[in-house]
């Protein structure tokens with residue numbers, strides 16, 4: 101397990117357990133420390149607990165046991181206000197691209213800064229509006245889409261929409277980015293373009309990235325560190341350069357096959 105020095109740590113997960121009401125144990129004692137600026141690729145078969153782990157980081161899901169500390173906030177015990185403040189610092193990019201389809205690309209990006217506005221209700225009338233517009237245009241330029249700023253979001257391709265979602269996330273000025281299968285719905289070329297962008301912007305801005313991926317070649321290309329889950333437990337936590345292809349593929353074998361594989365290696 102990789103353990104970054106305490107002063108650089110932005111995420112500390114210890115002994116995390118999540119039991120859903122139907123009896124499913126999704127996480128079974130997960131420990132994970134992540135330091136500022138790290139790029140972590142989260143791997144594991146369907147149902148291994150990746151989404152549940154990501155959701156516990158901002159209390160979208162409350163764990164059953166264990167502790168989660170993110171950017172100095174003790175998430176498990178934090179109240180509503182602290183969690184709202186924390187969520188401003190944590191940007192999210194999902195597989196399902198959730199732009200407001202009938203609004204312009206620019207307005208969608210501007211929405212990214214709403215969480216930072218002093219009074220979101222009066223936000224559209226505020227003088228900050230032109231400044232936000234300028235920042236949103238800069239974010240759109242950064243993702244290569246300033247030319248389509250006035251188009252309705254629904255007129256863009258899936259890959260372009262995901263790039264708009266990244267621009268919107270940047271408007272939030274997060275410190276940590278959680279991406280849950282951000283390219284699962286895209287063709288290989290668009291998927292690579294989106295990953296290139298996500299990788300570049302997080303690196304440029306020194307953000308911490310935790311990204312769930314199912315495509316192993318992308319995981320190799322973009323992950324510095326690989327954390328793999330199996331049945332709600334951490335099975336691998338190491339630097340990507342030290343992992344052989346067979347080890348990555350082994351993460352997706354069935355349990356019985358896995359035991360044979362582990363015994364042979």
Ligand SMILES: Nc1ncnc2c1ncn2[C@@H]1O[C@H](COP(=O)(O)OP(=O)(O)OP(=O)(O)O)[C@@H](O)[C@H]1O
Pocket residue numbers: 120121122124125126144145146147148149150151152153
């Ligand atoms: N709300 C829920 N209620 C009951 N069980 C759930 C719930 N959400 C997830 N689970 C179960 O918890 C386990 C972990 O699910 P999770 O979505 O975290 O896995 P995952 O690794 O992200 O999978 P995938 O790669 O398919 O997205 C699975 O067995 C799943 O069926």
